[in-house]
Amino acid sequence: MKITTNLNQLYENDENLWLEETIKLLKQKQFNQLDLENLIEELISLGKRDLAKAKGLLRQIIIHILLLQYWQVEYQRNHRHWIGEIKTFRYDLDNHLTTNLTKKIQDDLENIYQSAVDFVKIKTDLTIFPEKCPYTLVELLDNNYLP
Structure with missing residues (x-):
């Protein structure tokens, strides 16, 4: 004790x-x-932190895919940068994902997509994005997939 x-x-x-x-x-x-009380608190916090990181990386992938696919005014000047960002975020997410985290971000894909769309709308002043996520998680994680 x-x-x-x-x-x-x-x-x-x-x-x-x-x-x-x-x-x-x-x-x-x-x-x-x-010290079980604090150990449990730390494990819960670790789980939340890992999930938040996975969601954030996936949101960044979606943001840059949306920019690449829809922001034609900036496409010529920025498309290589956006593709580079997509590849970097995919790499980081792939190194971070577990089976459990993959299931959780799959379950929350629509919310993650909506937050990405909200950001891109503000950045671009565009309003032409699909209402529902047009990408599967498999596509979003595939290093060779670009719209």
């Missing part, structure tokens, strides 16, 4: 040291000494 209390205090004062100590306890299978 005393170690858990000390870990709890350590969490408040030095989160990195708390993490190191927690990892040691886990490796030593000293589960009864863990």
Whole structure:
């Protein structure tokens, strides 16, 4: 009990040291000494952070695909940049995705698409975008797919 209390205090004062100590306890299978309350909080936070990052990267892919496909006034000057951004965001997302995250962003694809459209409307002053996401997740993640 005393170690858990000390870990709890350590969490408040030095989160990195708390993490190191927690990892040691886990490796030593000293589960009864863990600061479970803060460990659970950190795991929940980690899951939310990973999902937010995946959604953000997918939103960026959609934004740049929309710019590439619809913003004809800027196409000639910016299309190579947009394609480069799409490739970079795909690479980053591919390195970040897990099976669980893939399912979650698939389930939220329409909302992610809508937030991308909102951004592109402001940036371009265009209003010609499809109401529903015209791309599948497979297309959005495919390094060779461009509209």
